[in-house]
Amino acid sequence: xxxxxxxxxxxxxxxxxxxxxxxxxxxxxxxxxxxxxxxxxxxxxxxxxxxxxxxxxxxxxxxxxxxxxxxxxxxxxxxxxxxxxxxxxxxxxxxxxxxxxxxxxx
Amino acid sequence: xxxxxxxxxxxxxxxxxxxxxxxxxxxxxxxxxxxxxxxxxxxxxxxxxxxxxxxxxxxxxxxxxxxxxxxxxxxxxxxxxxxxxxxxxxxxxxxxxxxxxxxxxxxxxxxxxxxxxxxxxxxxxxxxxxxxxxxxxxxxxxxxxxxxxxxxxxxxxxxxxxxxxxxxxxxxxxxxxxxxxxxxxxxxxxxxxxxxxxxxxxxxxxxxxxxxxxxxxxxxxxxxxxxxxxxxxxxxxxxxxxxxxxxxxxxxxxxxxxxxxxxxxxxxxxxxxxxxxxxxxxxxxxxxxxxxxxxxxxxxxxxxxxxxxxxxxxxxxxxxxxxxxxxxxxxxxxxxxxxxxxxxxxxxxxxxxxxxxxxxxxxxxxxxxxxxxxxxxxxxxxxxxxxxxxxxxxxxxxxxxxxxxxxxxxxxxxxxxxxxxxxxxxxxxxxxxxxxxxxxxxxxxxxxxxxxxxxxxxxxxxxxxxxxxxxxxxxxxxxxxxxxxxxxxxxxxxxxxxxxxx
Numbered sequence: 001x002x003x004x005x006x007x008x009x010x011x012x013x014x015x016x017x018x019x020x021x022x023x024x025x026x027x028x029x030x031x032x033x034x035x036x037x038x039x040x041x042x043x044x045x046x047x048x049x050x051x052x053x054x055x056x057x058x059x060x061x062x063x064x065x066x067x068x069x070x071x072x073x074x075x076x077x078x079x080x081x082x083x084x085x086x087x088x089x090x091x092x093x094x095x096x097x098x099x100x101x102x103x104x105x106x
Numbered sequence: 107x108x109x110x111x112x113x114x115x116x117x118x119x120x121x122x123x124x125x126x127x128x129x130x131x132x133x134x135x136x137x138x139x140x141x142x143x144x145x146x147x148x149x150x151x152x153x154x155x156x157x158x159x160x161x162x163x164x165x166x167x168x169x170x171x172x173x174x175x176x177x178x179x180x181x182x183x184x185x186x187x188x189x190x191x192x193x194x195x196x197x198x199x200x201x202x203x204x205x206x207x208x209x210x211x212x213x214x215x216x217x218x219x220x221x222x223x224x225x226x227x228x229x230x231x232x233x234x235x236x237x238x239x240x241x242x243x244x245x246x247x248x249x250x251x252x253x254x255x256x257x258x259x260x261x262x263x264x265x266x267x268x269x270x271x272x273x274x275x276x277x278x279x280x281x282x283x284x285x286x287x288x289x290x291x292x293x294x295x296x297x298x299x300x301x302x303x304x305x306x307x308x309x310x311x312x313x314x315x316x317x318x319x320x321x322x323x324x325x326x327x328x329x330x331x332x333x334x335x336x337x338x339x340x341x342x343x344x345x346x347x348x349x350x351x352x353x354x355x356x357x358x359x360x361x362x363x364x365x366x367x368x369x370x371x372x373x374x375x376x377x378x379x380x381x382x383x384x385x386x387x388x389x390x391x392x393x394x395x396x397x398x399x400x401x402x403x404x405x406x407x408x409x410x411x412x413x414x415x416x417x418x419x420x421x422x423x424x425x426x427x428x429x430x431x432x433x434x435x436x437x438x439x440x441x442x443x444x445x446x447x448x449x450x451x452x453x454x455x456x457x458x459x460x461x462x463x464x465x466x467x468x469x470x471x472x473x474x475x476x477x478x479x480x481x482x483x484x485x486x487x488x489x490x491x492x493x494x495x496x497x498x499x500x501x502x503x504x505x506x507x508x509x510x511x512x513x514x515x516x517x518x519x520x521x522x523x524x525x526x527x528x529x530x531x532x533x534x535x536x537x538x539x540x541x542x543x544x545x546x547x548x549x550x551x552x553x554x555x556x557x558x559x560x561x562x563x564x565x566x567x568x569x570x571x572x573x574x575x576x577x578x579x580x581x582x583x584x585x586x587x588x589x590x591x592x593x594x595x596x597x598x599x600x601x602x603x604x605x606x607x608x
Contacts, residue, residue, distance in 0.1 A: 009271070021274050028281040035289025062288065065237055069281060072244045076277075079251055080270055086255075087263045 001027030014084045021080060025073035029066050109164045112181040112232060115151050115189050118143070119225035126218040133212045137204045140217045144197040147224070151193040155186045159587075163604035165234070174298040178605055180234035184433065184591045188231045188361060191437060194573060195353045195444045196224045198566040202448050203346040205555065205562035206455070211344070214256050223249040223350065230358050234605055236284055236370075237294045239362065243280065243326070247273045250355060253347045254339065265339030272325055272335035280322035286315045287370075297605035299370045300598055316371040320381070323366070327359025329418060330387040333411045337395065340410075341403035341460070345451025348403060352410055353444030357436060360417050364432065367421060368595040382422030386516045388415030393523030402450045402460045402535070405527060406443070409486070412520055413439050419513045420501045428504025430592030434584060435497030438485070438577055442494070445482040445570040452479075452563055453535065455552040457543055462531065466540020475564070476536050481571040483532060485578060487525045493577035496585060 001023050008020030122143035129135040158164055158181050166179040181189075200220070207216055226245035233239050251273075255266045288294060290311060291302040306312055321332070328336040336356070340348050367373055373381065392412030399405045413435070420432025450460060456472070457465055469476040481492070488494030498521060505513040545551075552560065577584055594600055 009275070014267070017271060021271070021278075024275070024278045028278050028285065031282055032285040032288065035285050059292075061294070065284075065288070068237070068241060072241070076244070076248060076251075076274060079248065080274065083251070083255060083263070083266060083270060086258065087267055090258065090260050090263050 001030065014087065018077070018080055018084055022073075022077055025069075025077070029069050029073075032062050032066050032069065035062070109181075110166050112154060112164045112166050112186075113179050115147060115154060115193065115228045116225055116232060118147055118150060119221050119228060122147075123218045123221040123225065126221065127215070130215070131213075133209055136212060136217045140200045140221065141197075141204060143221065144193070144200040144224075148190075148193040148197050151186070151190040151228075154181060155183075155190050158183055158186045163601060165604050165607075172607075174293055174295045174606070177238050178234035178295055178297075179232050180297075180601070180605055181232055182591075182594060182601055182604075183587065184361075184365075184595065185231040187433075187437065187587065187591065188357075189228050191440045192224060192227045192231065192354060194570075195350065195440055196221075198444060198448070198570045199346055199350045199353075201562050201569070202349065202451075202566040205559035205566075206346050206451055207344060208257075208550075211256050216253070216256060219249050219252050219256075220350070223253065227354055227358055231361060234296050235294055236287065236296055236299065236366075240277070240280055240284060243358075243362075244277060246355065246358065247277065250351060254343050254351075256347075257344070259342070261342045265342035268335045269339040272332075276322050276325035279318055279325070283315050283318035283322055286311070286318070290315070295605065296365070296369055297598075297602040300602055303370055304372075312371070313374070313377065316367070316373070316377060317380075319366050319371070320363070320377075323359045323363045324384070325359075327356045327363060327414055327418075328388075328411050329384050329414060330391050330411075333388070333391070333414075336411060337399075337404055337407040340407040341401060345403070345447050345454065349444045349447035349451070352406065352447050353440045356410060356414055357440055360414060360432075360436060363418070364421055364429065364595065368429070369598050369601065373424060378422055378424050381418060382510075382513060385415045385418035385422050386512065388412070388418060389516050389520035389523075390415075393520055393527070396527045397523070400462050402453070402462055402465070402531065403447065405462075405531060406446050406450060409446075409524065409527065410443055412524065413443075413486075415520060416498065416501060416517060419517055420504065423501070423505050423508050423510050423513055425504050425508050426592040426596040427507060427589070428501055428592075429595055430585075430589040431497055431500030431502070431504055433588040433591050434500055435494075437584060437588070438493040438497050438574065441570055441574045441577065442482050442486050445567060445574065446486065448563070448567050448570070449479045449482060452552070452567065455550075455555075455563070457540075458546045458551065459543060462534040464541065464543060465535045466538040467536075468540075469536040470539075478564075478568060478571055479536075480532070482567075482574060483528050485574045487528050488521060491578050491581070493574045493581070495578070496581040500585070500588070 005020045005024035005027060008016045008023060126136050126139055164181040168177040223246060226242050226249060230239060230242035233242060251270055254269060255262055290306055291299055293299055293302055303312060325332045340351055389412055392408050392415060396405045396408035399408060416435050417432040420428045454460055459465060485492035485494050488498050498517060501517055502514055
């Protein structure tokens, strides 16, 4: 997913740039999930009679992290898509190589 | 030690932003709220710095969860000093915006988003949790995206595309680094990480993570070779927005680098060499880039890159004196860069252009203003006793102490480049006899503005110039503070003890 995302970002088309960003974001989310060491286990609730988690339990932190990351990346991607649409309207091209107005000497 | 008041600078900015949204339609009320709010925020952050300086590190555990489990906010001297600088720059830019931001932009919610940006910055400085830092970074970039594109001119949109892409990429890399770090240690609290990372045996993976952090923060703080988005976008929005970006956004990346590479990862020989080489190339490419530019704001953008290199060099030398120098320079740079962008905006209001070729004879027409503008320009060069001098002096002392000749040579070279660029700017814009410029219709010139707006613009520049003079003449106080911060950063046991509470 990382490779695909970076490949897409290196293309000149704006739409492919967005797709690349989305793929990269999802790749990072999956990575958090994997590195949180997936196990089949109990939910991490401590029974009232005990003080510590006894059996094998599923780590809830990566899930919370992914949830946050998904929400954030969703918002950012929505913004990026609107920005691209706007850019297409204003600049009238979706080719990144033709977006040079900022480098011109004013 | 649970002190909930340290998040006040963050919460208060959110409060102002919400308050501003209620008065969406009334421009004047928005301006009033923004300026008074920034003023109160300044007072709050001064109180915070005083408290931290007298009573030691303050900690807040969110929701009362003990340290390695919950989200922690930490105010040590370093973070509270930066929160104070954020508040200073925020106040100046808020006042400046009253004068310079067009009403159409205010209608699209310029002020609320501006305060959300300041909130994100304060939060990033105060947090003690690496994932929380990521969340604050996201708040910063989303509000900066909006500020950058608000108005929707062609150059702005194009600059924004580059800016958005690079920053999203940086966030993904940062997130990846956090994921690997969590997989390695099972913790997100920075103080806890500091202890656990030191114990890991798989040093290869730790170094890979460190490099991922370096790349992620490097993009944000515009380090060579990742800086290309900065000169492509910083000169496109209105000067008030460029001012807050140039003053603070890259510096939050530098803060994160300083924090992560002193607390969590202790750079080994390889990593310090990498940082040092990056610093040297950043100084060179920023300086040379500024030489060939003609647009005033682009010159300042490249100078930002050049001076990020100085701070990075301080980190690369890695002694408490050099880091103290980097911090002093950071303090000075936030004030001066913000001010320079505002100065360029004011010149634009008089002349209607940023091109140095077309500008000229500003000194002849406005001698008093020119003298005022000379203060930030020449303190950037670091002519003693102006503020830039002391930070460089500390970095050089640190580098000489470690017999790091390469850094000494390039920091001096970078200073000469800056000196040359600033003198060129001075002679082109202020001294040279400029051609008569044709009046442009779509620009509202300075003399056509209301007196209140004129005073707001000049007043904010005066305020920041006085602060940078203050840093220069009261250098002993700031220096003592930054040396203390440097020592605390090099020896994080105090920080860890305060957070974990044992």
